Amino acid sequence: MTTTPSDGPAAPVPVVVVLPDGQELTARLWARRETPRGWLYQVGLPAYRNTEDGDVQAAEYRVWVRAPEHVRPVDGVSYDAVPTERLPPPSSVREVLGPRRPSGWVLQRAGGGRGPGRAVLHAVDCEEAPQGAPLLPLERALNVAEQPGTRLCSLCGAAQELDPLLRGFDHIEGG
Template identity: 75%
Template structure:
């Protein structure tokens, strides 16, 4: 089933268990069955700062695993929630998001004096040079640790490789 767009979906309340054990009421937008269990797309209440410097209500949407992180609200019907189920005849790959090609592409850039700087891209990135050999994750991480190297944020290299380079050191007890 194709979930409706945001303007068609009517979210319903659901309880979400936060990492510290707190439970809050959020909005359930969709649910999806995967081979290893169910995922629920929930909208968590939040705030954001618009450019005018004020504060406004916002919603942070995220897919979470059920039942560990999601609990029903008593008396609420979930029948109308857009639901994607695995069917016995459908291959598992149909339920998963499309995958990008494996590996990484290293683009050397010269900019004035000094050594060339490396930019790490996914092979299907529109800024990746054609015909350049694809390297494995270990070579990509080695290149990313060199002075002046950067990970492309357009193709997701930064989102995928940065946690491997830095772990979760950026998270403090204050957050």
């Protein structure tokens, strides 16, 4: 959260920023960045700052905001010259295999009690996985899977993914 003097290098292009309370300000667009979660725009909001000698000076507060939720274009302004970082194109392997499944495992206890009992281990994105259950990393999921009364969900593929790690690859058909 730093401020910089407003008389910096060449002026970037104007953009409208929507503040959390719904107010709209004209700010300066410094850069754009594509991320896996969407676009971010670095904007400079007009502000004031106090100098060391107690004076007040025009300044700019720079912050990254989500687009298009927090920014709008200004009519008639070209954004072609704004420095833009784009994600690298997806690898051909990723295109063929598709997006990766989220990592982690979720335990669903039968009967809602603690201690030994029946439980089902699901992949985190399984439709049958309980909402809000803690996420288990692989090592912890393997420890839980070895406990008596725990079964691996076949709907989400937990059984196919964890069985070879628990029992070795020799027991798989054709292996």
